[in-house]
Amino acid sequence: MKIRRAVIPVAGKGTRFLPATKQVPKEMIPIINLPMIHYVVEEAILSGIEQVIFITSSGKNAIEDYFDRNFELEEFLMKSGKIKELEMIQEIGKMVEVTSIRQKEQLGLGHAVLCAKDIVGNEPFVVILGDEIVRGPNPVTKQLMKVSEQNNNANVIGVMEVDPMETYKYGVVKGSFIEGSTKTMRMTTMVEKPKPADAPSNLATPGRYIFRPEIFDALKVIPKGVGGEYQLTDAINLLAKESEVYAHIFEGQRFDTGNIEGYLNATVEFALMNKDSEAMMKKIIKEKIEKYNIK
Ligand code: G1P
Numbered sequence: 001m002k003i004r005r006a007v008i009p010v011a012g013k014g015t016r017f018l019p020a021t022k023q024v025p026k027e028m029i030p031i032i033n034l035p036m037i038h039y040v041v042e043e044a045i046l047s048g049i050e051q052v053i054f055i056t057s058s059g060k061n062a063i064e065d066y067f068d069r070n071f072e073l074e075e076f077l078m079k080s081g082k083i084k085e086l087e088m089i090q091e092i093g094k095m096v097e098v099t100s101i102r103q104k105e106q107l108g109l110g111h112a113v114l115c116a117k118d119i120v121g122n123e124p125f126v127v128i129l130g131d132e133i134v135r136g137p138n139p140v141t142k143q144l145m146k147v148s149e150q151n152n153n154a155n156v157i158g159v160m161e162v163d164p165m166e167t168y169k170y171g172v173v174k175g176s177f178i179e180g181s182t183k184t185m186r187m188t189t190m191v192e193k194p195k196p197a198d199a200p201s202n203l204a205t206p207g208r209y210i211f212r213p214e215i216f217d218a219l220k221v222i223p224k225g226v227g228g229e230y231q232l233t234d235a236i237n238l239l240a241k242e243s244e245v246y247a248h249i250f251e252g253q254r255f256d257t258g259n260i261e262g263y264l265n266a267t268v269e270f271a272l273m274n275k276d277s278e279a280m281m282k283k284i285i286k287e288k289i290e291k292y293n294i295k
Contacts, residue, residue: 001153003124003145004051006044009112010130011057011103016259025060027130031266036257037063039133045096047141053119054100055112064100069093108229114219122213129207133266136252140208147184147248148210154244158208160254168193170204171233173247187240187247192226192233206254215239
């Protein structure tokens, strides 16, 4: 069955980016000239997604507006003869069908995903976290969809190797590789934010999941977990008891743009990846290395 919908939770307060996030949703902070959420939605579209469901909270309207048409601006650009810019913003307004649901209380990622139940209905869907960007020639969500298709439309979690000392930041999986593969595992359990000593592996998810609709049944019954929140990880563990869950080590470079270091890293790297800004960024880096005597 074709996966048509992506659930993208964006209700978080973005406290690491205060004071900017006092007025601007974290997801709208730009990396060069595209807001972070643009890269994430682009990944969904390149993976074949037709509808994006944002799980939002108050103060997040700018995200929906960004993916909508802006006739006033279009008219202004038209009158000013800025046709290239006009086409660019029209393109964004037509990128994908967008729906949003308010998560009235921030009770955790599991609760956020459950908010999408009525819109998703009885279909498989993907969850993409809005503050993690993964770039590479093959969109990560597409890679996971392929693994799902090859395994009887199973649930799939995208994982990556992380520094074993940093497992406390992630959901970490345990499982065994399926025959003939060094990338795809049959997952048995997942632990939310384990201390390094308790981590079952160093394979962690940056927030890319393919789910069958049964995940909603699990989300409805889980108790509060780590941090007093309804954890998606707990629902995945429940799901794994009744349904197949795979973990797949995806290809691509991941940027944790939910924190300042990851954000700076993405800004420099994206500028270097882009042919329009590559030379500019190299020049800047070179100058800074000399000026600050960076070794
Ligand atoms: C969430 C998930 C965690 C996942 C992480 C990726 O945690 O609960 O399993 O590894 O996103 O960013 P959060 O970072 O929202 O605390």
